[in-house]
Amino acid sequence: MDRTWIAIGTIADIPLRGARCVKTPQGKVAVFRTAENEVFAIEDHCPHRGGPLSQGIVHAKAVTCPLHNWVISLETGKALGADEGAVKTIPLRNDDGALFIALESLMMAAE
Amino acid sequence: MTEKLVIIGNGMAPGRMLEHLLEKAPGHYQVTIFNAEPRVNYDRIMLSPVLSGEKDYEQIIIHGDGWYIKHGITLYKGHRIVAIDRDARTVTSDHGVTESYDKLVIATGSVPFIIPVPGNTLPGVITYRDLDDVQAMLLAAQSREKAVVIGGGLLGLEAAAGLAGRGMDVTVLHVMPTLMDRQLDPAAGYLLQKELEGRGIKIVCKANTKAIVGSGKVEGIELDDGRIIPATLVVMAVGIRPSVGLAKEAGLAVNRGIVVDHGMQTSDGSILALGECAEVAGQVYGLVAPLYEMARVAASHLAGDRSAGFVHSDTPTKLKVTGIELFSLGDFADGDDREEIVLRDASAGVYKRLVLKENRIIGTVLYGETSDGAWFNDLKKKAVDIAEMRETLIFGQAYQGGAPLDPMAAVAALPDDAEICGCNGVCKGRIVSTITDKGLTSLDDVRAHTKASASCGSCTGLVEQLMTLTLGESYNPAAVQPMCGCTDLGHDDVRRLIKAKKLKTIPAVMQELEWKTSCGCAKCRPALNYYLVCDWPDEYADDYQSRFINERVHANIQKDGTYSVVPRMWGGVTNAGELRAIADVVDKFEIPLVKVTGGQRIDLLGIEKEDLPAVWADLGKAGFVSGQAYAKGLRTVKTCVGSDWCRFGTQDSTGLGIKIEKFMWGSWTPAKLKLAVSGCPRNCAEATCKDIGVICVDSGFEIHFAGAAGLDIKGTEVLGLVRTEGEAMEHIVALTQMYREQARYLERIYKWAKRIGLEEIRRQIIGDADKRKAYYDRFVFSQKFAQVDPWSERVSGKDKHEFKPMATVGYNQAAE
Numbered sequence: 001m002d003r004t005w006i007a008i009g010t011i012a013d014i015p016l017r018g019a020r021c022v023k024t025p026q027g028k029v030a031v032f033r034t035a036e037n038e039v040f041a042i043e044d045h046c047p048h049r050g051g052p053l054s055q056g057i058v059h060a061k062a063v064t065c066p067l068h069n070w071v072i073s074l075e076t077g078k079a080l081g082a083d084e085g086a087v088k089t090i091p092l093r094n095d096d097g098a099l100f101i102a103l104e105s106l107m108m109a110a111e
Numbered sequence: 112m113t114e115k116l117v118i119i120g121n122g123m124a125p126g127r128m129l130e131h132l133l134e135k136a137p138g139h140y141q142v143t144i145f146n147a148e149p150r151v152n153y154d155r156i157m158l159s160p161v162l163s164g165e166k167d168y169e170q171i172i173i174h175g176d177g178w179y180i181k182h183g184i185t186l187y188k189g190h191r192i193v194a195i196d197r198d199a200r201t202v203t204s205d206h207g208v209t210e211s212y213d214k215l216v217i218a219t220g221s222v223p224f225i226i227p228v229p230g231n232t233l234p235g236v237i238t239y240r241d242l243d244d245v246q247a248m249l250l251a252a253q254s255r256e257k258a259v260v261i262g263g264g265l266l267g268l269e270a271a272a273g274l275a276g277r278g279m280d281v282t283v284l285h286v287m288p289t290l291m292d293r294q295l296d297p298a299a300g301y302l303l304q305k306e307l308e309g310r311g312i313k314i315v316c317k318a319n320t321k322a323i324v325g326s327g328k329v330e331g332i333e334l335d336d337g338r339i340i341p342a343t344l345v346v347m348a349v350g351i352r353p354s355v356g357l358a359k360e361a362g363l364a365v366n367r368g369i370v371v372d373h374g375m376q377t378s379d380g381s382i383l384a385l386g387e388c389a390e391v392a393g394q395v396y397g398l399v400a401p402l403y404e405m406a407r408v409a410a411s412h413l414a415g416d417r418s419a420g421f422v423h424s425d426t427p428t429k430l431k432v433t434g435i436e437l438f439s440l441g442d443f444a445d446g447d448d449r450e451e452i453v454l455r456d457a458s459a460g461v462y463k464r465l466v467l468k469e470n471r472i473i474g475t476v477l478y479g480e481t482s483d484g485a486w487f488n489d490l491k492k493k494a495v496d497i498a499e500m501r502e503t504l505i506f507g508q509a510y511q512g513g514a515p516l517d518p519m520a521a522v523a524a525l526p527d528d529a530e531i532c533g534c535n536g537v538c539k540g541r542i543v544s545t546i547t548d549k550g551l552t553s554l555d556d557v558r559a560h561t562k563a564s565a566s567c568g569s570c571t572g573l574v575e576q577l578m579t580l581t582l583g584e585s586y587n588p589a590a591v592q593p594m595c596g597c598t599d600l601g602h603d604d605v606r607r608l609i610k611a612k613k614l615k616t617i618p619a620v621m622q623e624l625e626w627k628t629s630c631g632c633a634k635c636r637p638a639l640n641y642y643l644v645c646d647w648p649d650e651y652a653d654d655y656q657s658r659f660i661n662e663r664v665h666a667n668i669q670k671d672g673t674y675s676v677v678p679r680m681w682g683g684v685t686n687a688g689e690l691r692a693i694a695d696v697v698d699k700f701e702i703p704l705v706k707v708t709g710g711q712r713i714d715l716l717g718i719e720k721e722d723l724p725a726v727w728a729d730l731g732k733a734g735f736v737s738g739q740a741y742a743k744g745l746r747t748v749k750t751c752v753g754s755d756w757c758r759f760g761t762q763d764s765t766g767l768g769i770k771i772e773k774f775m776w777g778s779w780t781p782a783k784l785k786l787a788v789s790g791c792p793r794n795c796a797e798a799t800c801k802d803i804g805v806i807c808v809d810s811g812f813e814i815h816f817a818g819a820a821g822l823d824i825k826g827t828e829v830l831g832l833v834r835t836e837g838e839a840m841e842h843i844v845a846l847t848q849m850y851r852e853q854a855r856y857l858e859r860i861y862k863w864a865k866r867i868g869l870e871e872i873r874r875q876i877i878g879d880a881d882k883r884k885a886y887y888d889r890f891v892f893s894q895k896f897a898q899v900d901p902w903s904e905r906v907s908g909k910d911k912h913e914f915k916p917m918a919t920v921g922y923n924q925a926a927e
Contacts, residue, residue, distance in 0.1 A: 006917075006920045006921065007920075008917055008918040008920060009917050009918050013912065013916065013917050014912075015655070015656060015912065016656070017630065018656050020916065020917035021916045022916060022917050022918045022919070022920055023916045023918070023919040024919075024920055025921045026921070028916075031517070031917060035629065035630040036629075047606040048181070048424060049180070049670065050671075050672075051179075051670075051672070052668075052672040055660040055663075055664075055668060055672070056633070057632075057633040057637070057656070057657065057658075057659065057660075058634060058656065059630055059631055059632045059636065059873065060628055060629055060632075062632075064632070064633030066659065066660040066661075066668050067668070067670065068177060069633065071632075071633070082556075082559055082560065084474065101920075102726060103921055104790070104922075105181040109251060
């Protein structure tokens, strides 16, 4: 199925080893930029107590939640270490720095 | 269907039961706990290390508040259940809360036995049972006076050693001829007594207490032979009694304890009992291993599996006094059908005794050298016929098969089902397989996943040997605790090397000190950022992305992702204009909660992140700067009204507080730093539980430090008395700088002080004027770069991206 890609800005909008939020009707999406310039998008909602992951410290391909220090993999959305839980990962396309995300229910609404 | 489970008591047994229950039947019960103690579940076995100062309260917490929240458990702290209505199936607490149950678990534990002698209710007579008792003992120990411990058993001796370690002059009174007579034979009891006496503890055996004497408070103990032993503190540690009053009133069958069957069920089918209050097959228990076994059984039954049954087993006893090796197991009384093997080495202080019956071990006492305890325990448990190795049995496992083995080989030779952790019933095979399966590399990990060594800790050595065995030489238990998984270096080494190698950026530190990860983690990066800010104030460029969110956006993140904002009110003083400006901001931004803090500030809670710059802009116009209530840095200086207003005030405490705050604001410190200045010893500003406090007196200013009033409660220590405000300022600033330069990140001043020693701090700050001046100058220099109001910076546009979403998408599409 073809995805509808929604433009959200450019990689330069996100600080290195940082994150920004994108507001969507389904809630906030956190978009991360690692030290290696990789970009990931996941739900901005920690599986533990719903902390805003976009506010956490970014290290390697993971973020540490600011509320209770759960470490979440940016690649898989899964909690690392002894904790168990996962957030949804959001498809993200990086066209030479221009960033797009795809939201499933948005696509349905747009159809 | 969800059933209601109510638990009375929140000790280790019900805590463990809940862990099992959550695993076996998640979501089956809606759980409510009533705890008469005003706290969470902590490791009671570790009270002695807390008393001796080897651990603190937070290190012995088993379930923090977060655990209860995570599992949706309601915990009423400080609620004592006063009535059980079995017909209505409800319980009622002393605060009037009534809760209904489908299943009720009684885990009321035990109460210390108070010997019935005159004077036993005098102030200064305490028991040794919970954290409150430990805190009472620690408080009493500050006097360095005389203490008497009644009871020479496990608890009494641990209390005595702890109090002696805290500087008290301790006498132990024991009614039997030798110490720990229930666990040790007379020979080992004698060795133990010699050892304790060598440490300055006086021991009186065959001592019958006749009365506790004193008018208004304890002054001493009178023995029945007429001797009087002076004391300002009396600790009763003569035993415990199951706490059964509540169950009795409810009409349950009660004997010595609450009578339960092998499935932990009481005489009422809806009510279970476990822990020290329960009596199973005529026996009550006080050691943790059988209590945990009860927890396992109770959880199985609650989860619907009725096959589990409690089985009695002997539990080894160990004394948790550093430097004393002692192990006792099973039955070691003399008897016609018994034989014994004894080894004594007087010069090495070693005594070993095995009691045999029909070529099987039934009891063991080891003193001075206990490494074979686990092996003897295993032989006893499995009732191994030892006839073959009888000649060398007493020398231990290492000597079986002719050649001595090294200790590692002894552990390696243990069978997989040999019990390593007696408290938690964890065997060797389980530890080894968990290490391998989960890739564990640290002792903390092993504790988290297997529970081995997570209770009393006396098997830590064995667990570490197993880790070395499983992980090879890469595991080195003697090594310093590394900062985090990214490095093998500890905080102190990193701080030293940053200075020595002149490392001035985080990448430089990671490169030169061979970090194992590409860009660190959320533990090491904030620490490194602080160390670099502190050591190179003029050269280091703060790494924004290595700061915790609160320090990045200069507000405190709340559980719902909103923020709280605290404007600075110097010394806690404000005025009508400031209050009006705050009121206007509250109205304009519809701020849901305005709250006065413990540090005499006003907290505005529930502000959306996007609104922060506008809120700051309005506050800034009224002259407010950031109160830095989010910082690992100078927070607040709390003051009383002092000599300007108070009829008791001796100095201008408000004025001094404001001066200190204006001088020190903006400085980053290893952990938060809270100060207070009180105008007289009545201490209305509560300066004696602060990181640094000042008590004004007629002759000057008494400077205090290293207090705590959070997870730990600790009165301050006195640094010294100075005459003038200027001197007070210099001492406070120098002390702060010494702490900034030496402490580990997130280490509060009281923990740092404990680690490096109060005398060393007094020597440098009070005794050495040059050192003090140098510290002071370095602080003043670093303040040049630190005193920038972060709010006005952000109002003028700094870090703009932080406060706006990157994009808002999907609303159009969705609307179409």
